[in-house]
Amino acid sequence: MTNSDSTDNDQQASYVTAERPFERDTRYIETRITRDGRDGYPVEPGRYRLVVSYACPWANRAIIVRRLLGLERAISMGVCGPTHDKRSWTFDLDPGGVDPVLGIPRLQDAYFARIPGYEKGITVPAIVDERSGAVVTNDFPRITLDFETEWVDYHRPGAPLLYPEELREEIDEVNALVYRDVNNGVYRCGFAGSQESYDAAYDRLFNRLDWLSERLATQRYLVGDTITEADIRLFTTLARFDPVYHGHFKCNRQKLSEMPVLWAYARDLFQTPGFGDCTDFDHIKRHYYQVHRDVNPSGIVPKGPDLANWLMPHGREMLGGRPFGDGEPPAPL
Template sequence: MSAHGSSENDSYVKPNQPYERDTRYIETRITRDGADGYPVEAGRYRLVVSYACPWANRTIIVRRLLGLEDAISMGVCGPTHDKRSWTFDLDPGAVDPVLGISHLQEAYFARIPGYEKGITVPAIVDVPSGAVVTNNFPQITLDFEQEWVDFHRAGAPDLYPADLRAEIDEVNAHVYRDVNNGVYRCGFAGSQESYDAAYDQLFARLDWLSERLKDQRYLVGDTITEADVRLYTTLARFDPVYHGHFKCNREKLSEMPVLWAYARDLYQTPGFGDSTNFAHIKSHYYEVHRDINPSGIVPKGPDLANWTTPHGREQLGGSPFGTGTAPAAL
């Protein structure tokens, strides 16, 4: 989620145009062979996130599921940001205690002086140099799963099993286009025509997902995979934000029986609900997107207590972690 050029007074909506996400990321990778100059090394890197951002939320969940907390430290930005970038206003003195910076922009500039693209979370920063290594969020979690295996906890689940990768990739492509990014294409549409098209595409895909999940507990295979993580972070934001703020209002998630039960099943699984911060989510969207919520007022609802109600998905079989185990309770 970008903060550069996105102050509270900036516009996310371009009149008479559909929303197009800027996907020009820093594609450097941290790998076991260090091919890009950044080898896997415990304690060297810091993952910078915001609990508000769905793309960053993925990395928080995967890091916790795999038990990478001791290998990769995590800095948390507040839910809002200023015109420069995401800020560390949750920390004492509003400075990240490891990186020693107040704005994430400083780490981007340390890598690429005058960096002009989006200052986005998640970002992985090389602590010794203070420079961003990558903000390529789709690749970050895949590399956590494949390149950081030597630092996975005992019992860590296989979130990207080799025999299911083609299917996971296919599902992820549909979900990204129509759902993960589809809600933004609704919310930031610059014309009725582009909004209508995005809305229809979003709900057609949600119907497709409901049908897929009607008789199977997880999206691909019988355990949690990368595909479930990617869908979950959008579903968690659906009723608090996307339904009203982004006009994705054919119905609420809580009115879609299959997806609502599926989302609650994940929320109640260690690593998901304990990595979800509804207060940060609501604060970010309603306070920052002033061109579609000019008052900046954050709605009090909906009541989120229903996320902990029984979901009944156990009867479909499957096991969240397969032959692995749940991460330790926080």
């Protein structure tokens, strides 16, 4: 499948045929923004703009991490609308359809400023150098890790340790399993090209969700007793499960709200500052149902489910744990 035919939610090129399962194109721009500036882009407050869409789970991670760490003053944020065309995300939420800082109507303009005629996926999240107007990186797994480790001098007072050094090996192990079977697993179900590939992805997804339920039955968070990068990566998929993945991607053994442990865990995070206030269910639903026309040809966006139950008591505090460790939550928006 070519870029122009891509239906993946982050406009990332993906490949699927009847003979083989969905494969995500992971050819990202891997330039990093670091304290020593070894790739030519040093950490510098006020220089970079994080471009996101609230619809995209990969971008949603970056939004949450930026808020939890208090990087709003150091890194500005541009928000694309919930839908995109076959080539690019657009700034249709801004007056005149132009990003007020970058001065461009389409994210592809920033990609072309870095690599003329860029042929890979025009994806969010992307970090743009405001000086040149060029994309620095769209390597979404690395972006949040670098926010946590390279931008520490600009974290807010009381910011949590989302990637503590002593837990990194375990966090990385959990993240790899969750990415393979859950984060990307829902896409392997939704874009399966055959019954066989769908069945395999479905079984792998729900086996991993059962494993996560067992793990989280006796501990409040995935790794350690505080919120970490691992919780953020799982949360953005769980938040989309009932509104989108259960029906749209045929992940329908159970709804999230029918899996007691994961449902309580997801509500616990949603009600934690930095999670629910960075989640937009309207954008999520509009994106998947309106953009994935090969899955939903009519483009009709369902009215349900009722989302008020996200605010129901979760009872997870009985397991102990300290959401922000020795820190404190971010100030209300």
